[in-house]
Amino acid sequence: MKAVVTVVGKDKTGIIARVSGFLYENNINILDISQTIMQDIFTMITLVDTTESRLDLAQLQSGLENVGRELGVSISIQREDLFNSMHRI
Amino acid sequence: MLNVNPVEIIETLNMIKDEHLDVRTITMGISLFDCVSDDWRRATDKVYDKITRLAENLVSTGEQIEAEFGIPIVNKRISVTPISLISAPCGHSIEFARALDRAAKTTGVNFLGGYSALEAKGYSNADREFVASIPEALATTDFLCSSVNVATTKAGINMDAVAQMGRVIKETAAATADRGGFGCAKLVVFANAVEDNPFMAGAFHGAGEPECAINVGVSGPGVVKCALERVRGQSFGVVAETVKKTAFKITRVGQMVAEEASRRLGVPFGIVDLSLAPTPARGDSVAHILEEMGLEQCGAHGTTAALALLNDAVKKGGVMASSYVGGLSGAFIPVSEDAGMIAAAENGCLTLEKLEAMTCVCSVGLDMIAVPGDTSAETISGIIADEMAIGVVNTKTTAVRVIPAVGKTVGESVEFGGLLGTAPVMPVNGASCADFIARGGRIPAPIHSLKN
Numbered sequence: 001m002k003a004v005v006t007v008v009g010k011d012k013t014g015i016i017a018r019v020s021g022f023l024y025e026n027n028i029n030i031l032d033i034s035q036t037i038m039q040d041i042f043t044m045i046t047l048v049d050t051t052e053s054r055l056d057l058a059q060l061q062s063g064l065e066n067v068g069r070e071l072g073v074s075i076s077i078q079r080e081d082l083f084n085s086m087h088r089i
Numbered sequence: 090m091l092n093v094n095p096v097e098i099i100e101t102l103n104m105i106k107d108e109h110l111d112v113r114t115i116t117m118g119i120s121l122f123d124c125v126s127d128d129w130r131r132a133t134d135k136v137y138d139k140i141t142r143l144a145e146n147l148v149s150t151g152e153q154i155e156a157e158f159g160i161p162i163v164n165k166r167i168s169v170t171p172i173s174l175i176s177a178p179c180g181h182s183i184e185f186a187r188a189l190d191r192a193a194k195t196t197g198v199n200f201l202g203g204y205s206a207l208e209a210k211g212y213s214n215a216d217r218e219f220v221a222s223i224p225e226a227l228a229t230t231d232f233l234c235s236s237v238n239v240a241t242t243k244a245g246i247n248m249d250a251v252a253q254m255g256r257v258i259k260e261t262a263a264a265t266a267d268r269g270g271f272g273c274a275k276l277v278v279f280a281n282a283v284e285d286n287p288f289m290a291g292a293f294h295g296a297g298e299p300e301c302a303i304n305v306g307v308s309g310p311g312v313v314k315c316a317l318e319r320v321r322g323q324s325f326g327v328v329a330e331t332v333k334k335t336a337f338k339i340t341r342v343g344q345m346v347a348e349e350a351s352r353r354l355g356v357p358f359g360i361v362d363l364s365l366a367p368t369p370a371r372g373d374s375v376a377h378i379l380e381e382m383g384l385e386q387c388g389a390h391g392t393t394a395a396l397a398l399l400n401d402a403v404k405k406g407g408v409m410a411s412s413y414v415g416g417l418s419g420a421f422i423p424v425s426e427d428a429g430m431i432a433a434a435e436n437g438c439l440t441l442e443k444l445e446a447m448t449c450v451c452s453v454g455l456d457m458i459a460v461p462g463d464t465s466a467e468t469i470s471g472i473i474a475d476e477m478a479i480g481v482v483n484t485k486t487t488a489v490r491v492i493p494a495v496g497k498t499v500g501e502s503v504e505f506g507g508l509l510g511t512a513p514v515m516p517v518n519g520a521s522c523a524d525f526i527a528r529g530g531r532i533p534a535p536i537h538s539l540k541n
Binding site: 004006008014021031032034036038043045047056057058062076077078079080081082083084085086 | 101132
Protein backbone atom coordinates (compact mmCIF):
# COMPACT_ATOMS: atom_id res chain seq x y z
CA MET A 1 0.00 0.00 0.00
CA LYS A 2 1.33 3.43 -0.93
CA ALA A 3 1.08 6.12 1.71
CA VAL A 4 2.24 9.70 2.16
CA VAL A 5 4.19 10.69 5.25
CA THR A 6 4.06 14.42 5.90
CA VAL A 7 6.26 16.19 8.41
CA VAL A 8 5.47 19.84 9.18
CA GLY A 9 7.12 22.05 11.80
CA LYS A 10 10.13 24.09 12.83
CA ASP A 11 13.33 23.09 11.05
CA LYS A 12 16.12 21.45 13.06
CA THR A 13 18.87 18.94 12.47
CA GLY A 14 18.06 15.28 12.33
CA ILE A 15 14.42 15.35 11.26
CA ILE A 16 14.96 13.40 8.05
CA ALA A 17 17.35 11.00 9.79
CA ARG A 18 14.96 10.27 12.64
CA VAL A 19 11.86 9.85 10.41
CA SER A 20 13.62 7.72 7.80
CA GLY A 21 15.14 5.69 10.66
CA PHE A 22 11.67 4.94 12.00
CA LEU A 23 10.48 3.95 8.52
CA TYR A 24 13.52 1.67 8.09
CA GLU A 25 12.94 0.00 11.47
CA ASN A 26 9.40 -0.80 10.39
CA ASN A 27 10.38 -2.21 7.00
CA ILE A 28 8.87 0.65 5.03
CA ASN A 29 10.42 1.49 1.68
CA ILE A 30 10.80 5.15 0.70
CA LEU A 31 9.76 5.69 -2.92
CA ASP A 32 10.02 9.44 -3.17
CA ILE A 33 11.06 12.21 -0.82
CA SER A 34 10.88 15.98 -1.06
CA GLN A 35 11.76 18.65 1.42
CA THR A 36 10.99 22.33 1.27
CA ILE A 37 10.42 25.40 3.38
CA MET A 38 6.81 26.53 2.89
CA GLN A 39 5.79 29.84 4.52
CA ASP A 40 8.82 29.56 6.87
CA ILE A 41 7.78 26.09 7.93
CA PHE A 42 9.80 22.96 7.31
CA THR A 43 7.81 20.54 5.18
CA MET A 44 8.91 17.05 4.26
CA ILE A 45 6.73 14.87 2.11
CA THR A 46 7.59 11.23 1.58
CA LEU A 47 5.88 8.61 -0.57
CA VAL A 48 6.34 5.21 1.00
CA ASP A 49 5.37 1.60 0.38
CA THR A 50 4.04 -0.11 3.51
CA THR A 51 3.45 -3.55 1.94
CA GLU A 52 6.33 -5.22 3.83
CA SER A 53 5.57 -3.61 7.19
CA ARG A 54 4.02 -5.65 9.97
CA LEU A 55 2.23 -2.61 11.32
CA ASP A 56 -1.00 -1.20 9.89
CA LEU A 57 -1.47 2.49 9.17
CA ALA A 58 -3.14 3.21 12.52
CA GLN A 59 -0.13 1.72 14.38
CA LEU A 60 2.32 3.55 12.12
CA GLN A 61 0.44 6.80 12.72
CA SER A 62 0.74 6.33 16.44
CA GLY A 63 4.49 5.52 16.16
CA LEU A 64 5.08 8.56 13.97
CA GLU A 65 3.20 10.77 16.41
CA ASN A 66 5.69 9.72 19.09
CA VAL A 67 8.60 10.55 16.79
CA GLY A 68 6.92 13.89 16.03
CA ARG A 69 6.64 14.67 19.75
CA GLU A 70 10.38 14.01 20.21
CA LEU A 71 11.22 16.33 17.32
CA GLY A 72 8.60 18.97 18.05
CA VAL A 73 6.98 18.57 14.63
CA SER A 74 3.68 17.25 13.36
CA ILE A 75 3.79 13.96 11.42
CA SER A 76 0.99 12.16 9.66
CA ILE A 77 0.71 9.10 7.43
CA GLN A 78 -2.22 8.68 5.07
CA ARG A 79 -2.98 6.54 2.07
CA GLU A 80 -1.90 8.22 -1.17
CA ASP A 81 -5.39 7.70 -2.64
CA LEU A 82 -6.78 10.51 -0.45
CA PHE A 83 -4.63 13.13 -2.19
CA ASN A 84 -5.11 11.65 -5.65
CA SER A 85 -8.88 11.62 -5.18
CA MET A 86 -9.00 15.23 -4.11
CA HIS A 87 -6.58 16.77 -6.57
CA ARG A 88 -6.63 14.59 -9.70
CA ILE A 89 -9.54 13.78 -11.97
CA MET B 90 6.71 9.33 -7.77
CA LEU B 91 4.11 11.47 -6.06
CA ASN B 92 1.13 12.26 -8.27
CA VAL B 93 0.31 15.41 -6.36
CA ASN B 94 2.58 18.27 -5.43
CA PRO B 95 3.52 19.34 -1.89
CA VAL B 96 1.28 22.41 -1.99
CA GLU B 97 -1.74 20.21 -2.69
CA ILE B 98 -0.79 17.78 0.06
CA ILE B 99 -0.48 20.58 2.59
CA GLU B 100 -3.78 22.04 1.37
CA THR B 101 -5.50 18.72 2.11
CA LEU B 102 -3.86 18.43 5.53
CA ASN B 103 -4.89 21.99 6.43
CA MET B 104 -8.47 21.23 5.39
CA ILE B 105 -8.55 18.31 7.80
CA LYS B 106 -6.57 19.80 10.68
CA ASP B 107 -7.59 23.45 10.67
CA GLU B 108 -10.76 23.74 8.60
CA HIS B 109 -12.84 20.82 9.93
CA LEU B 110 -13.03 18.78 6.73
CA ASP B 111 -14.70 15.53 7.59
CA VAL B 112 -17.02 12.90 6.27
CA ARG B 113 -20.10 13.56 8.34
CA THR B 114 -21.65 10.13 8.07
CA ILE B 115 -21.50 6.70 6.54
CA THR B 116 -25.09 5.49 6.63
CA MET B 117 -26.03 1.91 5.84
CA GLY B 118 -29.54 1.68 4.43
CA ILE B 119 -31.22 -1.64 5.17
CA SER B 120 -34.48 -2.96 3.71
CA LEU B 121 -36.70 -4.65 6.27
CA PHE B 122 -39.48 -5.85 3.96
CA ASP B 123 -38.49 -9.50 4.45
CA CYS B 124 -39.02 -9.09 8.22
CA VAL B 125 -42.76 -8.57 7.90
CA SER B 126 -44.89 -10.96 9.94
CA ASP B 127 -48.36 -11.03 11.49
CA ASP B 128 -46.65 -11.90 14.80
CA TRP B 129 -44.90 -8.83 16.26
CA ARG B 130 -42.48 -10.93 18.31
CA ARG B 131 -41.31 -12.76 15.23
CA ALA B 132 -41.12 -9.54 13.19
CA THR B 133 -39.10 -7.62 15.77
CA ASP B 134 -36.70 -10.56 16.23
CA LYS B 135 -36.13 -10.63 12.49
CA VAL B 136 -35.58 -6.87 12.40
CA TYR B 137 -32.99 -7.04 15.18
CA ASP B 138 -31.21 -10.04 13.65
CA LYS B 139 -31.07 -8.58 10.17
CA ILE B 140 -29.72 -5.19 11.23
CA THR B 141 -27.10 -6.61 13.58
CA ARG B 142 -25.98 -9.09 10.90
CA LEU B 143 -25.66 -6.60 8.03
CA ALA B 144 -24.22 -3.75 10.10
CA GLU B 145 -21.98 -5.89 12.29
CA ASN B 146 -18.80 -4.41 10.80
CA LEU B 147 -20.09 -0.96 9.90
CA VAL B 148 -18.50 0.92 12.79
CA SER B 149 -15.16 -0.94 12.71
CA THR B 150 -14.93 -0.50 8.93
CA GLY B 151 -15.59 3.22 9.28
CA GLU B 152 -12.86 3.44 11.91
CA GLN B 153 -10.38 1.55 9.71
CA ILE B 154 -11.01 3.90 6.78
CA GLU B 155 -10.65 6.86 9.11
CA ALA B 156 -7.26 5.58 10.30
CA GLU B 157 -5.86 4.72 6.88
CA PHE B 158 -6.84 7.91 5.12
CA GLY B 159 -6.51 10.22 8.10
CA ILE B 160 -9.93 11.71 7.39
CA PRO B 161 -12.39 11.92 10.28
CA ILE B 162 -15.64 10.02 9.75
CA VAL B 163 -17.80 11.57 12.43
CA ASN B 164 -20.84 9.28 12.40
CA LYS B 165 -21.70 5.75 11.45
CA ARG B 166 -25.44 5.30 11.15
CA ILE B 167 -28.19 3.01 9.95
CA SER B 168 -31.39 3.82 8.11
CA VAL B 169 -34.19 1.31 7.66
CA THR B 170 -37.43 0.89 5.71
CA PRO B 171 -40.14 3.14 7.21
CA ILE B 172 -41.32 1.09 10.16
CA SER B 173 -44.98 1.99 9.60
CA LEU B 174 -44.78 -0.23 6.50
CA ILE B 175 -43.16 -3.11 8.41
CA SER B 176 -45.30 -2.95 11.55
CA ALA B 177 -48.61 -2.58 9.65
CA PRO B 178 -49.60 -6.29 9.65
CA CYS B 179 -48.90 -6.90 13.33
CA GLY B 180 -49.16 -3.53 15.11
CA HIS B 181 -47.18 -3.06 18.35
CA SER B 182 -44.99 -0.45 16.66
CA ILE B 183 -43.46 0.53 20.02
CA GLU B 184 -41.90 -2.94 20.19
CA PHE B 185 -40.19 -2.21 16.87
CA ALA B 186 -38.81 0.99 18.36
CA ARG B 187 -37.26 -1.01 21.20
CA ALA B 188 -35.83 -3.64 18.85
CA LEU B 189 -34.30 -0.94 16.65
CA ASP B 190 -32.75 0.82 19.62
CA ARG B 191 -31.25 -2.48 20.81
CA ALA B 192 -29.85 -3.08 17.31
CA ALA B 193 -28.33 0.41 17.30
CA LYS B 194 -26.64 -0.30 20.64
CA THR B 195 -25.34 -3.71 19.55
CA THR B 196 -23.84 -2.36 16.33
CA GLY B 197 -22.44 0.73 18.07
CA VAL B 198 -23.85 3.26 15.59
CA ASN B 199 -24.57 6.88 16.56
CA PHE B 200 -28.18 6.92 15.36
CA LEU B 201 -30.68 4.68 13.64
CA GLY B 202 -33.32 6.35 11.47
CA GLY B 203 -36.52 5.05 9.96
CA TYR B 204 -39.16 5.08 12.68
CA SER B 205 -41.07 6.76 9.92
CA ALA B 206 -44.39 7.01 8.14
CA LEU B 207 -45.32 8.24 4.67
CA GLU B 208 -48.73 9.80 4.61
CA ALA B 209 -48.71 12.71 2.20
CA LYS B 210 -52.09 11.82 0.76
CA GLY B 211 -53.80 10.18 3.70
CA TYR B 212 -53.64 7.78 6.59
CA SER B 213 -53.97 4.06 6.67
CA ASN B 214 -55.40 2.77 9.96
CA ALA B 215 -51.94 1.46 10.84
CA ASP B 216 -50.35 4.87 10.14
CA ARG B 217 -52.59 6.59 12.63
CA GLU B 218 -51.63 4.19 15.41
CA PHE B 219 -48.00 4.36 14.36
CA VAL B 220 -47.74 8.16 14.47
CA ALA B 221 -49.44 8.23 17.88
CA SER B 222 -46.63 5.97 19.18
CA ILE B 223 -43.84 8.38 18.21
CA PRO B 224 -43.64 10.38 21.49
CA GLU B 225 -43.29 7.21 23.59
CA ALA B 226 -40.87 5.68 21.07
CA LEU B 227 -38.57 8.71 21.20
CA ALA B 228 -38.86 9.10 24.97
CA THR B 229 -37.99 5.49 25.75
CA THR B 230 -35.14 4.92 23.28
CA ASP B 231 -31.68 6.48 23.00
CA PHE B 232 -30.61 6.25 19.37
CA LEU B 233 -33.81 6.06 17.39
CA CYS B 234 -34.82 8.81 14.96
CA SER B 235 -38.26 9.36 13.53
CA SER B 236 -39.71 11.19 10.54
CA VAL B 237 -43.11 11.63 8.95
CA ASN B 238 -43.69 12.73 5.37
CA VAL B 239 -46.91 14.74 5.32
CA ALA B 240 -46.73 16.39 1.90
CA THR B 241 -45.49 15.86 -1.63
CA THR B 242 -45.68 17.95 -4.77
CA LYS B 243 -47.67 15.11 -6.37
CA ALA B 244 -50.18 14.61 -3.55
CA GLY B 245 -50.45 17.99 -1.86
CA ILE B 246 -50.43 18.53 1.90
CA ASN B 247 -52.20 16.15 4.28
CA MET B 248 -53.46 18.75 6.72
CA ASP B 249 -54.85 16.11 9.09
CA ALA B 250 -51.30 14.81 9.43
CA VAL B 251 -49.98 18.37 9.83
CA ALA B 252 -52.45 18.90 12.69
CA GLN B 253 -51.50 15.59 14.29
CA MET B 254 -47.77 16.32 14.04
CA GLY B 255 -48.25 19.58 15.93
CA ARG B 256 -49.69 17.53 18.79
CA VAL B 257 -47.07 14.78 18.44
CA ILE B 258 -44.26 17.34 18.72
CA LYS B 259 -45.83 18.83 21.84
CA GLU B 260 -46.28 15.36 23.38
CA THR B 261 -42.71 14.40 22.51
CA ALA B 262 -41.39 17.57 24.14
CA ALA B 263 -43.44 16.85 27.27
CA ALA B 264 -42.32 13.21 27.36
CA THR B 265 -38.66 14.28 27.18
CA ALA B 266 -38.97 17.52 29.17
CA ASP B 267 -36.32 16.29 31.62
CA ARG B 268 -33.85 16.26 28.71
CA GLY B 269 -34.77 19.67 27.27
CA GLY B 270 -37.29 18.14 24.86
CA PHE B 271 -34.51 16.11 23.27
CA GLY B 272 -37.04 13.75 21.67
CA CYS B 273 -38.03 16.55 19.29
CA ALA B 274 -34.42 16.79 18.05
CA LYS B 275 -34.91 13.24 16.74
CA LEU B 276 -38.20 13.96 14.94
CA VAL B 277 -38.58 15.50 11.48
CA VAL B 278 -41.73 16.43 9.55
CA PHE B 279 -41.10 16.37 5.80
CA ALA B 280 -42.44 17.50 2.48
CA ASN B 281 -41.02 15.53 -0.47
CA ALA B 282 -38.86 13.35 1.81
CA VAL B 283 -36.00 11.64 -0.04
CA GLU B 284 -35.46 7.90 0.17
CA ASP B 285 -31.66 7.83 0.33
CA ASN B 286 -30.87 10.59 2.81
CA PRO B 287 -27.90 9.64 5.02
CA PHE B 288 -28.40 12.52 7.47
CA MET B 289 -30.32 12.33 10.74
CA ALA B 290 -32.85 12.75 12.06
CA GLY B 291 -34.63 12.36 8.74
CA ALA B 292 -32.89 9.30 7.28
CA PHE B 293 -34.94 6.30 6.21
CA HIS B 294 -34.38 3.61 3.59
CA GLY B 295 -37.12 4.15 1.03
CA ALA B 296 -39.34 1.52 -0.51
CA GLY B 297 -37.60 1.88 -3.87
CA GLU B 298 -34.14 1.34 -2.43
CA PRO B 299 -32.05 -1.85 -2.79
CA GLU B 300 -31.69 -4.55 -0.15
CA CYS B 301 -28.75 -2.72 1.42
CA ALA B 302 -26.78 0.38 0.38
CA ILE B 303 -24.00 2.64 1.62
CA ASN B 304 -24.83 6.34 1.51
CA VAL B 305 -22.30 8.95 2.52
CA GLY B 306 -22.79 12.52 3.66
CA VAL B 307 -19.87 14.91 3.28
CA SER B 308 -19.33 18.14 5.12
CA GLY B 309 -16.97 21.07 5.26
CA PRO B 310 -18.43 24.53 5.93
CA GLY B 311 -15.09 25.51 7.46
CA VAL B 312 -13.22 24.66 4.27
CA VAL B 313 -15.59 26.80 2.18
CA LYS B 314 -15.31 29.68 4.67
CA CYS B 315 -11.49 29.59 4.55
CA ALA B 316 -11.50 29.44 0.74
CA LEU B 317 -13.73 32.52 0.61
CA GLU B 318 -11.43 34.40 3.00
CA ARG B 319 -8.85 34.27 0.22
CA VAL B 320 -11.15 36.08 -2.29
CA ARG B 321 -12.46 38.87 -0.05
CA GLY B 322 -14.02 41.79 -1.92
CA GLN B 323 -14.09 40.02 -5.28
CA SER B 324 -17.22 39.66 -7.43
CA PHE B 325 -19.90 36.98 -7.05
CA GLY B 326 -18.57 35.14 -10.10
CA VAL B 327 -15.34 34.58 -8.20
CA VAL B 328 -17.25 33.60 -5.04
CA ALA B 329 -19.31 31.00 -6.94
CA GLU B 330 -16.23 29.57 -8.66
CA THR B 331 -14.37 29.33 -5.36
CA VAL B 332 -17.25 27.50 -3.68
CA LYS B 333 -17.58 25.14 -6.67
CA LYS B 334 -13.90 24.20 -6.64
CA THR B 335 -13.95 23.63 -2.90
CA ALA B 336 -17.15 21.58 -3.07
CA PHE B 337 -15.58 19.44 -5.77
CA LYS B 338 -12.61 18.60 -3.56
CA ILE B 339 -14.76 17.89 -0.53
CA THR B 340 -17.06 15.64 -2.53
CA ARG B 341 -14.19 13.68 -4.05
CA VAL B 342 -13.20 12.66 -0.53
CA GLY B 343 -16.79 11.59 0.16
CA GLN B 344 -16.90 9.56 -3.03
CA MET B 345 -13.61 7.85 -2.18
CA VAL B 346 -14.79 6.97 1.33
CA ALA B 347 -18.13 5.72 -0.02
CA GLU B 348 -16.44 3.45 -2.57
CA GLU B 349 -14.00 2.15 0.02
CA ALA B 350 -16.74 1.44 2.59
CA SER B 351 -18.91 -0.19 -0.04
CA ARG B 352 -16.06 -2.48 -1.17
CA ARG B 353 -15.02 -3.49 2.34
CA LEU B 354 -18.55 -4.15 3.55
CA GLY B 355 -19.61 -5.89 0.34
CA VAL B 356 -22.61 -3.57 0.10
CA PRO B 357 -23.48 -1.53 -3.02
CA PHE B 358 -22.65 2.17 -3.03
CA GLY B 359 -25.83 4.23 -3.08
CA ILE B 360 -25.19 7.95 -3.19
CA VAL B 361 -23.03 10.79 -1.91
CA ASP B 362 -25.06 13.56 -0.31
CA LEU B 363 -23.48 16.92 -1.18
CA SER B 364 -24.43 18.79 1.93
CA LEU B 365 -22.68 21.47 3.90
CA ALA B 366 -23.52 20.35 7.42
CA PRO B 367 -22.36 22.65 10.21
CA THR B 368 -21.38 21.66 13.75
CA PRO B 369 -21.32 23.89 16.83
CA ALA B 370 -17.50 23.82 16.72
CA ARG B 371 -15.75 27.10 16.03
CA GLY B 372 -14.94 27.42 12.32
CA ASP B 373 -17.56 24.92 11.14
CA SER B 374 -20.50 27.23 10.51
CA VAL B 375 -22.66 27.84 7.44
CA ALA B 376 -23.72 31.22 8.88
CA HIS B 377 -20.07 32.30 8.92
CA ILE B 378 -19.78 31.49 5.19
CA LEU B 379 -22.69 33.86 4.52
CA GLU B 380 -21.07 36.50 6.74
CA GLU B 381 -17.77 36.02 4.89
CA MET B 382 -19.62 37.03 1.71
CA GLY B 383 -20.15 40.48 3.26
CA LEU B 384 -23.07 40.30 5.68
CA GLU B 385 -22.60 41.83 9.12
CA GLN B 386 -24.52 38.92 10.59
CA CYS B 387 -26.55 36.01 9.30
CA GLY B 388 -30.17 37.18 9.04
CA ALA B 389 -29.33 40.59 7.56
CA HIS B 390 -31.00 41.53 4.27
CA GLY B 391 -29.06 39.70 1.57
CA THR B 392 -28.85 36.47 3.58
CA THR B 393 -31.29 34.57 1.36
CA ALA B 394 -29.39 35.60 -1.78
CA ALA B 395 -26.06 34.61 -0.24
CA LEU B 396 -27.47 31.22 0.74
CA ALA B 397 -28.96 30.70 -2.73
CA LEU B 398 -25.55 31.28 -4.30
CA LEU B 399 -23.83 28.98 -1.80
CA ASN B 400 -26.36 26.17 -2.19
CA ASP B 401 -26.24 26.26 -5.97
CA ALA B 402 -22.45 26.42 -6.18
CA VAL B 403 -22.05 23.50 -3.77
CA LYS B 404 -24.22 21.35 -6.03
CA LYS B 405 -22.52 22.46 -9.24
CA GLY B 406 -19.08 21.75 -7.82
CA GLY B 407 -20.02 18.51 -6.14
CA VAL B 408 -22.03 16.84 -8.83
CA MET B 409 -19.07 16.11 -11.10
CA ALA B 410 -17.06 14.70 -8.22
CA SER B 411 -19.43 11.83 -7.52
CA SER B 412 -20.85 9.09 -9.71
CA TYR B 413 -24.20 9.14 -7.90
CA VAL B 414 -25.48 12.19 -6.08
CA GLY B 415 -28.58 12.02 -3.93
CA GLY B 416 -29.99 12.58 -0.49
CA LEU B 417 -30.69 16.16 0.45
CA SER B 418 -27.64 17.75 -1.20
CA GLY B 419 -27.47 21.40 -0.24
CA ALA B 420 -26.53 23.66 2.65
CA PHE B 421 -28.09 22.85 6.02
CA ILE B 422 -29.18 25.61 8.39
CA PRO B 423 -29.83 23.89 11.73
CA VAL B 424 -29.84 26.75 14.20
CA SER B 425 -28.63 24.93 17.33
CA GLU B 426 -25.82 23.17 15.45
CA ASP B 427 -24.21 26.27 13.95
CA ALA B 428 -22.22 28.73 16.07
CA GLY B 429 -23.01 31.63 13.71
CA MET B 430 -26.74 30.86 13.64
CA ILE B 431 -26.85 30.56 17.43
CA ALA B 432 -25.24 33.98 17.82
CA ALA B 433 -27.55 35.56 15.23
CA ALA B 434 -30.67 34.03 16.81
CA GLU B 435 -29.60 35.10 20.29
CA ASN B 436 -29.29 38.76 19.40
CA GLY B 437 -32.46 38.78 17.29
CA CYS B 438 -30.79 39.32 13.92
CA LEU B 439 -32.00 35.92 12.71
CA THR B 440 -35.75 35.36 13.03
CA LEU B 441 -38.06 32.44 12.30
CA GLU B 442 -39.50 34.37 9.34
CA LYS B 443 -36.04 34.91 7.83
CA LEU B 444 -35.18 31.26 8.34
CA GLU B 445 -38.39 30.34 6.53
CA ALA B 446 -37.33 32.48 3.57
CA MET B 447 -33.89 30.85 3.62
CA THR B 448 -35.44 27.40 3.37
CA CYS B 449 -36.81 28.34 -0.06
CA VAL B 450 -33.29 28.27 -1.47
CA CYS B 451 -31.49 25.53 0.42
CA SER B 452 -31.95 22.13 1.95
CA VAL B 453 -33.69 21.37 4.19
CA GLY B 454 -35.96 23.50 6.35
CA LEU B 455 -36.67 24.94 9.75
CA ASP B 456 -34.15 22.83 11.58
CA MET B 457 -33.22 22.51 15.26
CA ILE B 458 -35.17 25.56 16.33
CA ALA B 459 -36.35 25.93 19.92
CA VAL B 460 -39.68 27.74 20.37
CA PRO B 461 -41.27 28.84 23.65
CA GLY B 462 -42.66 25.94 25.69
CA ASP B 463 -46.16 27.43 25.72
CA THR B 464 -46.40 27.51 21.91
CA SER B 465 -49.68 25.76 21.04
CA ALA B 466 -49.88 22.57 18.99
CA GLU B 467 -51.90 24.51 16.40
CA THR B 468 -49.18 27.14 16.02
CA ILE B 469 -46.58 24.40 15.52
CA SER B 470 -48.88 22.88 12.90
CA GLY B 471 -49.08 26.32 11.26
CA ILE B 472 -45.28 26.49 11.16
CA ILE B 473 -45.25 23.01 9.59
CA ALA B 474 -47.97 23.91 7.06
CA ASP B 475 -46.03 26.97 5.83
CA GLU B 476 -42.86 24.96 5.42
CA MET B 477 -44.66 22.12 3.65
CA ALA B 478 -46.20 24.66 1.24
CA ILE B 479 -42.72 25.92 0.35
CA GLY B 480 -41.56 22.38 -0.39
CA VAL B 481 -44.65 21.35 -2.34
CA VAL B 482 -44.80 24.45 -4.53
CA ASN B 483 -41.05 24.56 -5.18
CA THR B 484 -40.78 20.80 -5.81
CA LYS B 485 -38.10 20.41 -3.18
CA THR B 486 -37.60 18.75 0.15
CA THR B 487 -38.46 20.86 3.17
CA ALA B 488 -38.65 19.83 6.78
CA VAL B 489 -39.51 21.05 10.24
CA ARG B 490 -37.61 20.02 13.34
CA VAL B 491 -38.72 22.33 16.14
CA ILE B 492 -38.30 21.83 19.87
CA PRO B 493 -40.90 23.35 22.21
CA ALA B 494 -38.68 24.25 25.17
CA VAL B 495 -40.84 23.13 28.08
CA GLY B 496 -40.98 25.78 30.81
CA LYS B 497 -38.76 28.18 28.87
CA THR B 498 -39.30 31.32 26.88
CA VAL B 499 -37.51 33.78 24.60
CA GLY B 500 -34.13 34.78 26.01
CA GLU B 501 -33.41 31.34 27.41
CA SER B 502 -31.78 28.45 25.60
CA VAL B 503 -31.82 24.67 25.52
CA GLU B 504 -28.55 22.77 25.75
CA PHE B 505 -28.38 19.46 23.88
CA GLY B 506 -24.62 19.02 23.83
CA GLY B 507 -22.45 17.33 21.22
CA LEU B 508 -23.28 17.86 17.57
CA LEU B 509 -26.82 18.97 18.42
CA GLY B 510 -25.51 22.07 20.19
CA THR B 511 -27.45 24.83 21.93
CA ALA B 512 -30.82 26.16 20.80
CA PRO B 513 -31.77 29.74 21.77
CA VAL B 514 -35.56 29.92 22.24
CA MET B 515 -36.86 31.98 19.30
CA PRO B 516 -40.06 34.04 19.29
CA VAL B 517 -43.03 32.81 17.25
CA ASN B 518 -45.87 34.89 15.83
CA GLY B 519 -48.56 35.04 18.53
CA ALA B 520 -51.64 35.35 16.28
CA SER B 521 -53.74 32.18 16.27
CA CYS B 522 -54.00 29.82 13.29
CA ALA B 523 -56.16 27.33 15.23
CA ASP B 524 -59.23 27.68 12.98
CA PHE B 525 -57.08 27.21 9.89
CA ILE B 526 -55.53 24.01 11.23
CA ALA B 527 -58.93 22.72 12.48
CA ARG B 528 -60.32 22.60 8.93
CA GLY B 529 -58.50 19.34 8.20
CA GLY B 530 -58.50 17.54 4.85
CA ARG B 531 -55.89 17.93 2.16
CA ILE B 532 -54.49 20.96 0.36
CA PRO B 533 -54.51 19.93 -3.32
CA ALA B 534 -51.32 19.39 -5.28
CA PRO B 535 -50.16 22.46 -7.22
CA ILE B 536 -50.90 22.77 -10.93
CA HIS B 537 -47.27 22.19 -11.93
CA SER B 538 -47.38 18.71 -10.38
CA LEU B 539 -49.43 17.64 -13.41
CA LYS B 540 -46.50 16.93 -15.68
CA ASN B 541 -47.63 13.78 -17.49
